Amino acid sequence: MTAYNESQTFCEIENFILSILTNQISVEQFKQQIIPLIKKSRRFFIEGNNYIAAIIVFKHLEIALLQAIQFRFYDNIQDLPDHVVEGFIEYVQAQAGLIETDYQADQKQHKAQLKKTERFLLECMQQQDQLTIFPICLGIRPEALSGIRLYDLDLYLSGLLKLIRARDLALFRYIHSVIWQVKHDPEQGYYIQLFCIYAGQVQAIALTDHAHRIGEQWMEITNDYGAVQFEEHDLKGVSVNCHDDKQIQRALQTIKTRLNSHAKDHYLRVIRHRRKTFECERIGLGIV
Incomplete structure (x- = not known):
């Protein structure tokens, strides 16, 4: 069984979101990377803890993605049409100001x-x-x-x-x-x-x-x-x-x-x- 590392998992999530903001993630890469990240991260999220904005955006993305799969009758993420995935990418990019404000607050x-x-x-x-x-x-x-x-x-x-x-x-x-x-x-x-x-x-x-x-x-x-x-x-x-x-x-x-x-x-x-x-x-x- 793979031993997941909490600290590295949160960094991977952050890097994934930041890569989307800088247009470094394609539709296919999005499909390949997000499900493993969701599976790795689930055991580490604790309600009541405070997370940086990039990780909160990821959590919202996870909820939206799973709803799309559940309610639109797609068997898995690979079945999602490209325009649906592009919508998820656009959602993340729309949060750029929120994420930047969060980093500025930390500084x-x-x-x-x-x-x-x-x-x-x-x-x-x-x-x-x-x-x-x-x-x-x-x-x-x-x-x-x-x-x-x-x-x-x-x-x-x-x-x-x-x-x-x-x-x-x-x-x-x-x-x-x-x-x-x-x-x-x-x-x-x-x-x-x-x-x-x-x-x-x-x-x-x-x-x-x-x-x-x-x-x-x-x-x-x-x-x-x-x-x-x-x-x-x-x-x-x-x-x-x-x-x-x-x-x-x-x-x-x-x-x-x-x-x-x-x-x-x-x-x-x-x-x-x-x-x-x-x-x-x-x-x-x-x-x-």
Whole structure:
């Protein structure tokens, strides 16, 4: 039995709709591609979740297509006359403005998140003499993607944040604040971009240890489905003298650059109802 991947399936649907908008799908290609996409996607649609406009258009297209087959006595999509399929294609193309507006709204929200991040970091810096910021990405191993949905990643994230907030583990008692965002890599699936903020200056050897131990916690939470990624130079962290304007501006730019990375293609195609996908959070005071 084929193992379908939720994150990739939604990307395939989006690409299918965008290909129609750019006149890259013929009538025959439409017939060949849409039914497999419908079959793959059905298990992943959950009522109440929020989907990008391209996926909503696909769902409306699916309903119209199945009604055409059911009520016009066609045995299958191959029996549909070309003019009927052309009507479906024209329907999708008529939604171009709606889809573009949706993408623009996502970019507007991203800019608002950048501003919130900047304000949050400035507030942290006003209250401390020194900060160290460590970026890390927490994702899922490629071979496990077919079994992991956004729902699962959300549970894993909640578990990790619960550990950090509880501060029961010595590892997390050093963390002053966190900034996190859920993202969607079309190739690698869902992942979490996490920034751990430490009060004071942290030695590189300590950050290296923390990075590996955070990774161990992530692997435990995900039942070994998880993957951890950080660049070697990230192990030095971003050290900030909070009384030095140049260091402050450099740190702000570094974090914003990280958050901006792949902003135009690593956006979420689906968002769970009433669940946060981004937050700046103060964890606690003092270092034990």
